[in-house]
Amino acid sequence: MVRRTSHALAADDRPIRLPHTEFDGGEVRFLGEPVDPELVPASAAPLWHACDGTRPYRSWPPLERELIAGWHAAGLVVAAPPPRSSPSRALICLSPHPDDAQLALGGLLSRFGGRVVDVFSQETWTRRPYYRSRPALASRLLLEEERVACGVLGAELTVLGQVDAADRSAWREGYFLEPHDMDAARATEPELFERVTADLAVEVEGGPLVLVPLAVGGHVDHVLTRQAALELISRKVLEPERVAFYEDMPYSLFADAEAEAGRLAVGPGPTGLVPVLVPASEAAVRTKQEALWPYRLQVLEAVTRRIVRHGRQLGAPGWAERLWVLPESADAFGELASAAADEAAAAG
Template identity: 30%
Template sequence: MTDEAACIADRAGNAALLPHFAPHPQGLQTAGGRVVALDDNERELIGRCAEAECHVDAVSDAERASLQRLVEAGYLLLLPPPAAVPTAPVDVVLSPHIDDAALSLGGAIALRGGVARTLVLNIFSSQSYQTGLRVPAERLDAIALAEDRLAGRLLGYHGHCLGLRGAQDRHRLGVASVMGWSAAAVLAQSQLRDDIELVTGQAAAAIGAALGRAPIADLFAPAAIGGHLDHVIVALAAPHIAARLGVPAERIVLYEDLPYAAADLGGGVALHGRVARLADITATAAIKRSALTVFKTRLRAPQIALCMAHAGRAAKAGAAERRFVTPGVFDMEQP
């Protein structure tokens, strides 16, 4: 078993079939239609895990080798037991796309899981151009939502999706055209100012409905490093969202956008006096990596490797995530 699989297995309670696969008489079938042949034990486990999460303790000794093979092949995912919901104030993460919170803050979210609730609001969560798995367009959003639920189980967050379309869809832009935007360039266009207003209204309403009277501890937003149009829009909307929710401006934390920061792309919104701080995620780096592998509709192995290598370079030892905070308000050397 790999080090990562062992780390997850230590805290695993259940095994679940990833949403990119379905049982097939010969074994399983990918969302793109390819059939993968499996042996009898593996087919039986796939069937059980497709119907409901399979309790790992209920797996016989004879089946454990099959379970390990299916996990390491990326068909099954080991999940921790459902955790009690902390009663502390809630951390809210504004995630431009469905994988951004896990990419930029996954390690810190996992560390805080026992002491804080985390709500991740995925804003531009509908992206029809994410076709790497050859998933039929009509199934893509549903599979992405299932990815988010499983990653949330691993990292300890609750995800909510606004379902807004990504910039490539709503503005008919090519891949290169969504990068390199500055705040000034976005604010100069009326249709993009409309995007900021739309995000502000829908995000504030969704967060308020999800949390009720629960107080917000910190509001996390992208620093928009790399200038992805959706990230810049969310970053510019963040102060307005905070104001509507009664969150003080100094409680807004800007996080480093990955994988763009790892690729040394420039840009970003004004930091307004914030300073860079590191959160040590050495203890949860393996869990973060496992969560990132769940986002098969969004992420590929080289992107994940790039982000994890960046976390290693950021830390003096181990792994770290970088964010930008108001001096004197946070001690962000701790998550």
Template identity: 75%
Template sequence: MSERPSAGPLVRRTPRALTADDRPVRLPHAEFDGPEARFLGEPVARDLLPPEAADVWEACDGTRPYRSWPSPQRELIGRWHAAGLVVAAPPPRTAPSRAPVVLSPHPDDAQLALGGLLARCGGRVVDVFSHETWTRRPYYQSRPALSSRLLLAEERVACGVLGVGLTVLGHTDAADRAARRENFFLEPDAEDAAAAGEPELFGRVTADLAAEVSGADLVLVPLGVGGHVDHVLTRRAALELLVRGELEPGRVAFYEDMPYSLFADAWAVAGRLPAGLRPVVVPGSEEAALTKQEALWPYRLQVLEAVTRRIVRYGRGLGAAGFAERLWALPESAGAVAELASAGPAC
């Protein structure tokens, strides 16, 4: 029995309208088999992704402004965007003089937590446990190699939307490690033993991060809200570098892990970390909020759209006038974080 094209994966409730200077970027989830196309494993109507549009599809790589296409092609790209097949990267920004380095336990963590800041200030994302296969979608659960490739492809698209650099360290996600796959959320009293439980891995992660943070003006580290072992190990590796003197306190601040901070207590976690951590609300603009939401759309294998919308709503309720995100500063880094928080639309 032939499959009927489904609109299921192509529902997008919060599209950001394409502007003339936006750079459309195709999502990596499309598969082509002759005249047939699938997206997220489901058939797509031929009039949405017709074979004769292959050249237009391939050209949506984030380098070409929307206004540069002829009108019929713009109309088609607009339909792709409304259906969620492509996302809109804003025009390139001027490179900031002081951009943060964000230590992201997995692909998507930096963007979920700090997408607005990255949209405004640029920077570089360092993915630590970037070899992963977990997905909530049955089609990809039976295709782990494809899932692994697509999860990284999603990350590259999101970084393109935000205009940030990306470094992929390639360590294996807890869900794919024999030692952790059945128990990768830790209670607070077990967090101190996380590094000792996987000493060789912890040593490699710490060494890799030492090289990545060298020379960075400001390094943003996950608090570890929620207790995911990979978030805890990333945080502990950064703290180890502080103890060794390979990373100075004036260059370190922490961020609230998302979506865990929606239902767990970031204040309690901060209270268990180095003395003197203080919250700093980093205001953003509505444009930054919309760009963050646009950058989160590519994460289709793991992240629900309802979660991304809730994260943005959380940012709008942090007490600032409009959208914001929150960092936690050490006494030594308070000045650098305050400077970041007070910067204008471009840091």
């Protein structure tokens, strides 16, 4: 159970326990497997539950810090940095599922905060057999993972509760669409599309910048989320100058995000999306890595490592995530990228 991380807990980090640990009498299990009692003694349950992200690591006595450091090294807790000194930006990230916003934009969210809106948040799919046989537990833990990740990033969370495509009858034969067939998402489930559009109309009120999935890879829930945002633009509920599109992860590792951006039509005329790199400091990259670790039920560790490497390739010699912006929104998101670049440069 040794976690592959070179990051030790810093004095001001705030440990947050992962939700997959079960205390059952004298036995402790993590992800359904027994845990070495020397690592997590049953008597440590009160300390375990106290790791809720509200206390800095330095506030515990030495023996308790030693236990917590062992839990962090083993991947049982993650480290949230101290609260940011400046207020969160007025940002909303539309996340088709729990984990999508963090996989794509964890660096940006760690720097600016904001609010993640999970659309299709009722899901049960997991790659782990222990949880496949316990769908209710899996569903609860998938949302708990999301809450931990948002706690690490200092982002708020809104959950809309729509059902994941994997559990909807319309997509039993598969829920990935080819580029030429994207309209099938809306046409196949028109009532669901209208519900999602109505829900998102409420969430984007008030003038925040809105980050929308580009739907790279064609997952139907990503497509529906994007289509709902485009519908709000066409209805003049969402102003295009507030909108940017982000590259879905991990799909953008294997599919052509630039081609998807070139195909996207916003309004009747040519869109002309242009890329904007949002740099991140090494501290922000570390925070993103911490925020991705809780997703144990669906996300492979190898995938998160590839996402981090991809950010280094995009931002070389630094690190970055990429947005695609409309001409109307270039100034707003250019300013955001400039602020991120200044911080990354100041951090060295």
